[in-house]
Amino acid sequence: MISDLIVKYLNGNASEEEVELIFEWIDASEANKKEFITLKKAWMLSAVNNNNQKLAWKNLKNKINKTKPKKYKAWFKYAALLILFIAIGKITFTLLNKEKQQPNAVVLETKDASVKIELNKAHVTTPQGQIIAKQNNNEIIYKLEQTTKALEYHTLKIPLGKTFKVTLSDGTKVHLNSGTTFKYPKQFSQNSNRLVFLEGEAFFEVETDKNRPFIVNINNIGIEVLGTKFNLNSYPERQATECVLVEGSVKAFSLNQTSNNILLTPKHKASWHAASNTFKLNKVDTALYTSWIYGEIILESAHFSSFSKKLERAFNVKIVNNNKLLEAQEFSGTINFKTSTLEDILDLLKFDTFFEYHIKDNQIIISNN
Known part of the structure; x- marks a missing residue:
């Protein structure tokens, strides 16, 4: 019944x-x-x-x-359970003029940062025409090779509103989220560790090499692995740097005190709090932290403030929420930000939460009425 x-x-x-x-x-x-x-x-x-x-x-x-007004609370309470599923790639509108909404292209900087290459061709080439890597849509692939020479570092800068993928010269695959900067060698050395640098968020699928550990330098900590899959997040607005392990094992350690470290096993998250110089370990549902690589945001009792930060990066906008009732709600569900738009989501939320919003200079301002 x-x-x-x-x-x-x-x-x-x-x-x-x-x-x-x-x-x-x-x-x-x-x-x-x-x-x-x-x-x-x-x-x-x-x-x-x-x-x-x-x-x-x-x-x-x-x-x-x-x-009736006394029943608003009940309607509102279950809006969170209803509303997010309808945003899974159903109806696509245009939030802003597409030309205005599209950010700058993904840019590759060479070793001296004097050469900046926009990645929009079949091959990534230097101004002189030398092929650096192959490109396949939103991915570049380096040739599988090593070097005995001095390392030449490249830097990928991913703008807001875009995600990208790079296959490094050892076969390691790195998914880069929007607003991320990733620095890595064009070719890894035959005789030393595989060291890379990250600001933002990335998901790593590291190729196993027992003789050359893979180390990620991120926000004054190091993540050392031999071969594994894990997600790293250190956006500026977050109070902690997070490492979520999907498979394999990793060691997280302070760069200032290597004895301050922690070992992770699958389905665990290590959070580094710089203020207290400590790691915290929790068991987690890894899908909540890795769904973005498939173009999804999975929410589990998430408040609008954390929800909106993910939307800001996915759609390259700034969201200002002046609706306290909206902020108090917890949301559960899945959004595909590759096939939906922010307008889809906001318009559907409006059905149950009674707010208004307007767009000004790439900024979404949410009000009470």
Whole structure:
């Protein structure tokens, strides 16, 4: 019976009394909440077409607007469970003029930073025409080779609104998130460790080499591995540098005191707090930290402040939220930021949270009314 009521609710046909019954059932247990989310996903996938969905949401919005003030809280509470799934690549609008929204191209700097190469061709070449690496859409691939000469470092700068991937000369694959700077040797030395430098966020798939450990220098700590998969995050707005291990093993250590270190096993996160000079270890769901490499943001009871920071980087905008009620909510769900737009998400959130927003100079300002 409850599943029938939920279907009526999702199609915008449930009465206020039926909606109250659904909310009471969801509140009864965590298992009920998870079942509600499962049914919501199934409804999204089985919808006949976008027009049917838009009509259903229009009916639902009308019921929300007719609901008495004392019931706003209940509607708002479950908006977080409903709203994010509809943003999984369904309808694409244009938030801003595309020419204005597109940031600068991904840029590669050579060893002396005097040569800056925009990456938009089949091959990455020097001004003299020498081929540095192959390019395949949003990825560059270096030739698999080593060197005995002095190392020549290259630097990739990823602008906001873009992600990128680089395959290094040892076969290691590095996924770079927006707003990230990554410095690495054009060719690794045959006789020394594989040392790279990171500012921002990246996911590493490191090729195994027992004789040459792979070391990432990030925000005064080092991450040492032999062969593994892990995510590193050290954006300026974050209070800690985070290393999330997917498989293999890594050692995180302070560059100022190498004896201050911690070993990670899969499905754990090490957080480095520079102020206290300490590491903290937690078990985590790694998908929450690595979904961005597939163009997704997975939220699990996330507040709008952390949610909005991810959207800012994904869409190259600044979000100013002046709505305290919106900030107080926790959101769970999945967003594909490669096939959806920020306007999709904000317009759908508006159905249940009663806020307004306007766009000014690439800035999204959210207000109470």
